[in-house]
Amino acid sequence: MPRLGWRPRPTIEADHLTKRFGELTAVDDLSFRVEEGEIFGLLGPNGAGKTTAVRLLTCLVSTTSGTARIGGYEVGNGADAMRIRRMIGLVPDNVGLYEDLSAYRNLDFYGRLYERPERERREAIERLLKMLGVWAQRDLLVGTFSKGMKQKIAIARAMVHDPRVLFLDEPTANLDPEAAKTVRDFILELKSEGRTIFLNTHNLDEAQRICDRIGILRTRLVTVGTPAELEDSVWGQKTTILLVEATEPVRRAVESLPLRKVVWEGNRLTVDVTDAARENPTIVAAIVGAGGRVQFVSSLRPTLEDVYLKYVR
Numbered sequence: 001m002p003r004l005g006w007r008p009r010p011t012i013e014a015d016h017l018t019k020r021f022g023e024l025t026a027v028d029d030l031s032f033r034v035e036e037g038e039i040f041g042l043l044g045p046n047g048a049g050k051t052t053a054v055r056l057l058t059c060l061v062s063t064t065s066g067t068a069r070i071g072g073y074e075v076g077n078g079a080d081a082m083r084i085r086r087m088i089g090l091v092p093d094n095v096g097l098y099e100d101l102s103a104y105r106n107l108d109f110y111g112r113l114y115e116r117p118e119r120e121r122r123e124a125i126e127r128l129l130k131m132l133g134v135w136a137q138r139d140l141l142v143g144t145f146s147k148g149m150k151q152k153i154a155i156a157r158a159m160v161h162d163p164r165v166l167f168l169d170e171p172t173a174n175l176d177p178e179a180a181k182t183v184r185d186f187i188l189e190l191k192s193e194g195r196t197i198f199l200n201t202h203n204l205d206e207a208q209r210i211c212d213r214i215g216i217l218r219t220r221l222v223t224v225g226t227p228a229e230l231e232d233s234v235w236g237q238k239t240t241i242l243l244v245e246a247t248e249p250v251r252r253a254v255e256s257l258p259l260r261k262v263v264w265e266g267n268r269l270t271v272d273v274t275d276a277a278r279e280n281p282t283i284v285a286a287i288v289g290a291g292g293r294v295q296f297v298s299s300l301r302p303t304l305e306d307v308y309l310k311y312v313r
């Protein structure tokens with residue numbers, strides 16, 4: 001029996017979650033855990049099962065096997081379904097708003113469904129629409145809105161009942177760069193309030209900027225980690241040095257160093273390093289000692305794109 005005032009932690013857990021549609025396996029043996037206040041991003045090619053994963057976790061489709069829990073409540077368990085619904089918000093991949101209602105009325109309708117008292121609804125809607133920069137358009141019919149504006153209303157709608165776990169399926173897919181930034185800032189604000197966020201995205205830069213951890217899905221979860229961990233898993237750090245001229249003595253001096261991998265491209269030299277602070281001065285000293293002149297020294301780190309391509313190819 002939970003203590004009085006006890007609130008479950010807004011966690012998301014998947015344990016060997018699997019979904020088959022007939023012969024087709026859309027999500028296979030998916031296991032992961034998202035902690036309170038964490039932003040977890042799911043990347044993966046078209047058809048990888050990202051939307052299906054969100055639909056499983058938000059109780060919209062039944063699981064074939066495996067289990068999932070939101071805040072400790074079991075997805076698919078009838079007794080827990082209502083508790084889960086109150087705890088989660090969903091921004092689906094298609095907005096599905098009432099086109100012949102105004103933005104405000106769309107949100108108010110959802111607030112009523114969740115039985116939020118009128119004053120709370122009004123305050124929540126005003127706050128959300130202002131945060132997303134669409135308060136001025138609140139009384140216009142959603143049917144007249146651009147795709148980006150509709151997307152913002154769908155995001156606000158997902159938050160009207162003040163859920164502690166938010167699922168967003170490609171929330172910035174239709175947004176211009178400025179609107180996408182507004183939405184990213186909005187998501188970070190929700191995180192700072194201790195909410196837990198699950199985000200499907202094709203935007204690697206976005207995942208890199210806001211996700212605490214990222215999973216790459218290809219029906220199965222092929223890898224998961226912080227952006228830095230994933231990047232380090234591709235190749236370590238590299239140093240690139242641009243010389244005025246890559247003379248033969250300079251090349252010989254560099255080749256004589258105990259370096260793992262050295263690639264020359266014209267006057268540019270790229271070296272795999274494990275400890276740049278220790279190795280870079282040695283490399284530069286060897287170059288200068290052989291009469292070479294250095295124009296630039298910079299560090300190259302693998303990008304999330306390198307990680308993504310490694311795992312999805």
Ligand SMILES: Nc1ncnc2c1ncn2[C@@H]1O[C@H](COP(=O)(O)OP(=O)(O)OP(=O)(O)O)[C@@H](O)[C@H]1O
Nearest residue numbers: 021024025026044045046047048049050051052053
């Ligand atoms: N209701 C359904 N009935 C049959 N097959 C389905 C159904 N929903 C999804 N699928 C299939 O499951 C697979 C995963 O689809 P899903 O929509 O989850 O991929 P996704 O990763 O979200 O792709 P995208 O990046 O294009 O949004 C696809 O092969 C899709 O055709």
Ligand SMILES: [Mg+2]
Nearest residue numbers: 050051052093
């Ligand atoms: Mg999808």
